[in-house]
Amino acid sequence: MTTKLTMDFGSTLPIGWTELDRTAQTQHWSVFNNKFGFRPGTEPESWPAIAEPAPSMTFDLDAHTVRTTASWSARVDAVNAEALRCFVTEFSDNPTFVVLDWQHPGYSFDAEAHADAAENGEWRVPVHPDGDYYIFARDGFTEGTFGHPWERTLCVFGPRMVATLGRTLATWLPTIRVDGEQVTAQ
Numbered sequence: 001m002t003t004k005l006t007m008d009f010g011s012t013l014p015i016g017w018t019e020l021d022r023t024a025q026t027q028h029w030s031v032f033n034n035k036f037g038f039r040p041g042t043e044p045e046s047w048p049a050i051a052e053p054a055p056s057m058t059f060d061l062d063a064h065t066v067r068t069t070a071s072w073s074a075r076v077d078a079v080n081a082e083a084l085r086c087f088v089t090e091f092s093d094n095p096t097f098v099v100l101d102w103q104h105p106g107y108s109f110d111a112e113a114h115a116d117a118a119e120n121g122e123w124r125v126p127v128h129p130d131g132d133y134y135i136f137a138r139d140g141f142t143e144g145t146f147g148h149p150w151e152r153t154l155c156v157f158g159p160r161m162v163a164t165l166g167r168t169l170a171t172w173l174p175t176i177r178v179d180g181e182q183v184t185a186q
Helices: 022-036 069-090 111-116 159-169
Strands: 017-019 056-060 096-101 107-110 134-137 144-148 153-157 175-178
Touching (some): 056 159, 107 111, 144 159
Antiparallel strands (some): 096 107, 144 153
16 A cells, blocks of 8 residues: 555654644544534444535445455555545635544544645545545535444535545546435435
């Protein structure tokens, strides 16, 4: 996998990442919980873990169709890279996002600084979930992503995010819900 992760939370933060103080984290989690009704759970009967808003698109990230480790790694990298591209191009006026990582520190994420770092740009928290619930969102949680590690899904929400990231991911990832409603198999 070429997506660089810095999982040592004692290390220096990567370019574009600033840890939120406890008060800011608490405030952001409160807004997120109130807006989305977050209810974590590892069992299918508790999914989805949020009330998916309109507009939103939820994608299946399950590896059941992936045959090799290399192809899985490429998919993870592609999701992270495409999200970064959309963050930087769609929100060029202010490419800052709130990043929440369940049970871990939260961050302010400057997508432009991260993208400018090129190969030195490491993800403290990736968009593609890899074991925790990950939220990348604009302040106020009107636009963003919600990664569910157990359901293995990525919900893209908000009109600008759906029109960009949602549209491009839909070209190669299965869509399982739109606006919180199950997509019927055709």
